Amino acid sequence: MAIIELKNVNFRYGSGTPFEKQALHDISLSIEPGDFLGIIGHTGSGKSTLIRHFNGLLRPDSGQVLVNGDDIWTASKDIRSIRFQIGLVFQYPETQIFEDTVAQDIAYGPRNMGLDEKEVELRVHEALQFVGLNDSYLERNPFRLSGGELRRVAIAGVIAMRPQVLILDEPTAGLDPEGRNKILNELEQFRRESGTAIVLVSHSMEDIAEHVRNVLVLDHGKIALDGTTSAVFSQAEKLVQLGLDIPQITKVLLGLKAKGYAVDTGALTLDQAERALLRLFEKERR
Numbered sequence: 001m002a003i004i005e006l007k008n009v010n011f012r013y014g015s016g017t018p019f020e021k022q023a024l025h026d027i028s029l030s031i032e033p034g035d036f037l038g039i040i041g042h043t044g045s046g047k048s049t050l051i052r053h054f055n056g057l058l059r060p061d062s063g064q065v066l067v068n069g070d071d072i073w074t075a076s077k078d079i080r081s082i083r084f085q086i087g088l089v090f091q092y093p094e095t096q097i098f099e100d101t102v103a104q105d106i107a108y109g110p111r112n113m114g115l116d117e118k119e120v121e122l123r124v125h126e127a128l129q130f131v132g133l134n135d136s137y138l139e140r141n142p143f144r145l146s147g148g149e150l151r152r153v154a155i156a157g158v159i160a161m162r163p164q165v166l167i168l169d170e171p172t173a174g175l176d177p178e179g180r181n182k183i184l185n186e187l188e189q190f191r192r193e194s195g196t197a198i199v200l201v202s203h204s205m206e207d208i209a210e211h212v213r214n215v216l217v218l219d220h221g222k223i224a225l226d227g228t229t230s231a232v233f234s235q236a237e238k239l240v241q242l243g244l245d246i247p248q249i250t251k252v253l254l255g256l257k258a259k260g261y262a263v264d265t266g267a268l269t270l271d272q273a274e275r276a277l278l279r280l281f282e283k284e285r286r
């Protein structure tokens with residue numbers, strides 16, 4: 001069964017005011033256990049609005065949001081408990097860190113869930129490991145960490161609640177390429193080991209192409225494209241029409257194809273591109 005299912009969701013900001021703005025139009029989708037979904041779209045296309053529907057931070061004007069098969073907006077549902085199941089990491093989550101030690105900060109969520117201290121301690125330890133930090137960080141002051149470390153502590157705070165789905169809004173914003181890759185690789189490992197579904201909102205086509213399995217493209221609050229990552233990125237022209245860039249690798253391969261070279265343009269990672277180019281060189285040499 002899907003963990004999250006949206007059925008014909010519509011949402012507008014400022015209903016009945018002169019600033020009324022329809023931000024989501026008839027969105028239907030589902031997120032299954034273990035999924036790795038990327039959400040992309042031009043600025044203002046509705047990405048943040050959409051993910052805020054996943055855990056009940058926003059309520060649709062019409063349509064349904066189901067979590068594990070139940071409509072979260074029926075009177076009997078406790079929205080707070082939904083937020084423990086569907087963890088949302090906001091953009092620049094480190095700005096929400098306010099405890100004196102890393103351990104206290106990560107423990108905040110599990111404590112709010114009413115877990116006993118032994119379980120809280122276990123979860124803090126586990127979450128820290130998932131984000132690639134060891135126990136020597138536990139008593140450190142978060143504000144004396146590097147930007148990348150601080151970001152990982154903030155992500156660990158949500159992981160410690162053991163959500164079924166982990167949603168991250170631009171988790172790599174403002175980090176250098178090495179820091180970006182490190183976080184994305186750790187998230188991928190976390191997904192594989194824990195079975196948690198991950199939803200990643202990103203402006204970086206490189207990050208999406210390299211790491212996620214399925215992509216959903218939003219355009220003015222509507223789903224413009226969705227499918228496997230390679231199927232979506234093979235529609236380069238359409239992506240450009242939607243105001244999106246395409247990965248640099250894809251651009252190079254498409255450029256070669258346009259010049260008449262019979263190259264496979266489906267590569268999404270540097271390794272795949274290298275193999276595609278080697279195959280091309282072999283063919284040309286013969």
Ligand SMILES: Nc1ncnc2c1ncn2[C@@H]1O[C@H](COP(=O)(O)OP(=O)(O)OP(=O)(O)O)[C@@H](O)[C@H]1O
Binds near residue numbers: 013014043044045
């Ligand atoms: N609180 C709000 N009140 C009114 N309109 C809003 C509000 N928040 C967002 N909007 C509008 O709703 C639309 C969708 O915004 P949203 O923030 O979901 O887009 P986004 O794809 O996340 O953008 P970005 O990539 O810039 O973060 C935009 O037109 C935006 O101006």
